[in-house]
């Protein structure tokens with residue numbers, strides 16, 4: 001039902017009211033979750049196609065809701081982005097990833113690069129110093145941290161964004177471009193970004209090998225990456241056919257359910273040791 005207008009005054013229907021209440025409920029719930037340890041991270045490994053070695057893992061946030069169970073990020077990150085609360089979520093995630101990296105380091109596990117998703121609202125001039133400070137506090141090498149930024153981050157004030165990227169790259173932290181090809185960022189800027197890796201979005205991987213357009217887009221991204229001397233990773237790899245295509249086309253790395261779902265830290269650690277990922 002839509003809002004009904006009479007004499008220029010909008011009356012909101014029950015449905016619209018519920019939508020608004022739902023948002024407010026999620027927002028205050030998330031605020032509470034941040035302060036009460038209800039957020040947690042799962043880790044999904046990334047592998048080198050060439051030799052099958054693990055090269056890193058992406059940290060993906062979940063909300064362990066007391067009544068609703070494990071809530072996926074799609075159900076709260078967009079709202080957190082709209083309200084700005086994503087900045088606090090991002091601070092929590094970086095802190096939690098670095099704390100985890102320190103635990104794994106002290107346990108003697110071979111270090112792997114942990115990737116954190118950073119949303120556009122977090123990508124401010126304050127970010128490089130915060131990253132540097134967090135790494136220092138946990139006594140971590142910058143090379144073991146990666147930030148995944150989406151194309152949408154690049155759409156606002158590009159010169160400022162490049163400046164922030166340069167300062168992060170100068171720390172020795174790697175940057176990758178997530179959801180590549182889904183936004184509107186200009187290819188002419190691509191060569192100016194101090195990025196390490198282009199990430200082929202799952203929406204393209206899904207169509208491989210049946211959809212000729214998705215295959216063309218994936219191979220084009222791979223060839224752009226090669227020519228610009230970036231690495232390229234495909235996300236959302238679910239089938240051996242997709243894997244075969246990516247290998248044949250020269251993709252460097254893969255991530256997806258074919259190899260592993262995102263795992264809670266304990267399971268991830270066990271898999272590292274038992275499956276010989278390390």
Ligand code: C2E
Nearest residue numbers: 060061072073074077093117118119236237238256257262
């Ligand atoms: P993304 O960064 O593009 O992450 C990839 C998503 O695809 C993850 O969903 C992952 O679990 C899922 N995935 C991985 N492999 C496969 C596969 O083979 N098949 C299928 N069907 N899915 C696969 P998830 O964890 O639900 O995260 C969704 C999105 O939420 C992420 O998309 C990212 O944009 C956002 N997100 C997650 N964690 C964070 C975070 O800590 N901070 C921010 N700002 N955003 C986050």
Ligand code: CA
Nearest residue numbers: 058117148178
């Ligand atoms: Ca990502």
Ligand code: CA
Nearest residue numbers: 179201202235
């Ligand atoms: Ca994606």
Ligand code: CA
Nearest residue numbers: 117150178179
């Ligand atoms: Ca994404």
